[in-house]
Amino acid sequence: MNDRWLRYFNEVYRSGTMRGAADTLGVEASVISRQIQQLEDHLGVKLFDRKGRGIAPTDVAAMLHDFCRERRASEENLLAAIADANAVQTGFVRVVVGEGFLDTVQRAVLDHFCRDYPGVDVHVDLAGAVEALRMIGEDEAHIGIGLNPPAHPSVTFVATCPQPLCVLAAPDHPLARARGEIRLSQVARHRIALMTEGFGLRKLVELAMFSEGVALPPAFTSNSIAMLKRYAAAGLGVTFMSTVAAADEIASGALVAKKAHNPIFKGATATLFTRRHRVLPPSARRLLDVLLSTAFPANGSRRGPP
Incomplete structure (x- = not known):
């Protein structure tokens, strides 16, 4: 052929x-x-x-x-093994991540991996959880990171890290001044910004709505985390995401993070995954190790919203 x-x-x-x-x-x-x-x-x-x-x-x-997928992966592994055998630090690694994890990946990739392995070409794609799973399952990328991705027969979950969702609002928004954990019934009284369908963040919100029997029709929808944060920071409404995804805005005071009462939000996790049974090339294996040590530490601590 x-x-x-x-x-x-x-x-x-x-x-x-x-x-x-x-x-x-x-x-x-x-x-x-x-x-x-x-x-x-x-x-x-x-x-x-x-x-x-x-x-x-x-x-x-x-x-x-x-067969084609396995052949492509085998050829890639062979070339990487040859390069590895010659002690040449070259290769190519592709990572697909949700936008909310971009800062985390940037720190791992730019501050650690790219500096230590300048001969390796790195490509980072942004995608929702469903698309990220597809790309990993079909060998279009080596490593994926997503928020609560659904189970996939061709994908192995390598590690998880707690990443509870909170309610994000501008400092002068009524919910930012509310005491205690925020319930969805409280959020329903305000305008809301949500991710579009196909993203792990949107799926979690829908599950939380179902669990509490509360409808939260969005006033603003986007496939961009940055747009949701801008919407909330402008005082136009509120949105949901982790403190990791909004760390800069929270630190600057542009947004206030409030704990959500819903257990689904509290149980949200970041997940690191690869294709099941795939032998990653040396460059991808090394980047996976870097991500495990920096973004998914076994005993890592996290800071939740007030």
């Missing part, structure tokens, strides 16, 4: 249409179709079935996709 067949196949498998694959690869759809046909002829099996306007992969296609 030549590499072009497999490259086109993987893009068709990912996009679900010949046209989508063609647009991504910058070629005509007919070129994609011919290459897939040649691959099917070579294997003697059908890889895709027509389904409405798109196509559906067959069981054999799923097997081939797994």
Whole structure:
């Protein structure tokens, strides 16, 4: 099987249409179709079935996709092992994180790893928990960090760290001056900013709402943690996140963090994860060790809101 067949196949498998694959690869759809046909002829099996306007992969296609993923990971490991055997500190490592953990990752990556291993190329992507799990499960990234990610059959949770959610508000907001832990029924009286669907933070808020039977329709929605913090700091309403995600704003006095009464918020955790059974290349293994020692210490302390 030549590499072009497999490259086109993987893009068709990912996009679900010949046209989508063609647009991504910058070629005509007919070129994609011919290459897939040649691959099917070579294997003697059908890889895709027509389904409405798109196509559906067959069981054999799923097997081939797994093979391609394993081959890509094996090739990467081989190249890294060769480099490691020659004591050359080079390589490439990709990390996918939720925006709320960006400062934590920056400290680990920039202050420690990049300084100690200048020959290693590092790529950091921002993504919600669901997308981060997909990227790790499909070997598009080596290491992931997310807030309470759901279980995934292809992903191993390496470490967790308590990261309770609190209510964030401007200093002059009524909830910032409230005594004791804040209940969702109190929050419901005010305008609220929430993350969009697909993020671990949004899922936790929805679970908390369900547990208390309280509806919190957002007045402002964004896929950016920074936008939620700006919204709250402007006094327009409140939002939910950890003190780690809003550390700078809390330290400067732009935001006040109040403990939330809900047990789901109190039990929130940051999770470090990798693909199950994947042997990470040396550079990724070393960065994982750095993250474990700096961001996920076994006996690390944390400071909660007042």
